[in-house]
Amino acid sequence: MEHQEAHARQEIANLCATYTMSADRGRPDGVVAVFAQDAIFDIQSGKLEGREAIRAFFSDLIASAVLGPGRQSPARHHLTTSQVTFDDGSHASGRTYFIVVRDGTIIQTGIYVDKYVLAEAQWLIAFRQVRMEFDLLADQYLERPDSPPAS
Numbered sequence: 001m002e003h004q005e006a007h008a009r010q011e012i013a014n015l016c017a018t019y020t021m022s023a024d025r026g027r028p029d030g031v032v033a034v035f036a037q038d039a040i041f042d043i044q045s046g047k048l049e050g051r052e053a054i055r056a057f058f059s060d061l062i063a064s065a066v067l068g069p070g071r072q073s074p075a076r077h078h079l080t081t082s083q084v085t086f087d088d089g090s091h092a093s094g095r096t097y098f099i100v101v102r103d104g105t106i107i108q109t110g111i112y113v114d115k116y117v118l119a120e121a122q123w124l125i126a127f128r129q130v131r132m133e134f135d136l137l138a139d140q141y142l143e144r145p146d147s148p149p150a151s
Contacts, residue, residue, distance in 0.1 A: 005086060011123045012084055012116055016096060019125070020077035028058040035125050036117055042129040075102045090118035107136040 015034045022030025032055045035041070041048040041057070048054050082096040093115050100108035115127040132138075 004089070008086070008092070008118075008123060009084055012092065012094065013082065015116070015123055015125065016079055016082065016112070016114075020079060020098070023058065023062075024074055024076055026062045026074075028055050028062060031055075031058045035128075036119050039125055040127045042127070044130070044132060073103050075100050075107065084116075092116040092123075105136075106134070108132065109134040 019031055019034045022028075032051045035051055035054055037051055038049070039051065039054065041054045048057055078099045078101065080097040080099065082094060084092050084094040086092045096112045096114070098108075098110055098112060099106055110130060110132040113129040113131060114125055116123050117126040
């Protein structure tokens with residue numbers, strides 16, 4: 001089991017890196033690829049269920065240039081401390097601290113609280129809760145360039 005667990009840990013670490021790099025590079029398909037078909041993505045504004053809902057969210061977020069490349073310089077997610085615990089051979093849970101930087105300034109910090117599943121012959125995120133601790137971008141989520149002004 002030691003070798004299998006070490007291999008699984010590496011796959012999960014790569015999964016998390018793929019998520020952040022895809023978001024930073026403005027690639028919603030890359031973000032969605034790390035989630036299970038019926039995944040739940042739990043963010044401050046609510047829970048998104050399934051890959052299509054997650055894709056729509058990230059497509060909108062990237063198009064607005066809040067996180068993706070575009071009208072602003074791109075954000076860069078940095079994953080720091082990460083801990084993964086295996087429930088059994090096909091289920092694990094984890095917590096990963098993150099920092100988001102743009103132009104040398106920390107704009108977000110938080111924790112990803114995850115549940116992983118071995119499905120489709122690979123480890124995938126079955127559940128991700130984003131717990132924000134600090135967020136300079138919070139007001140930008142509410143005011144999108146294509147949204148009517150608030151009254």
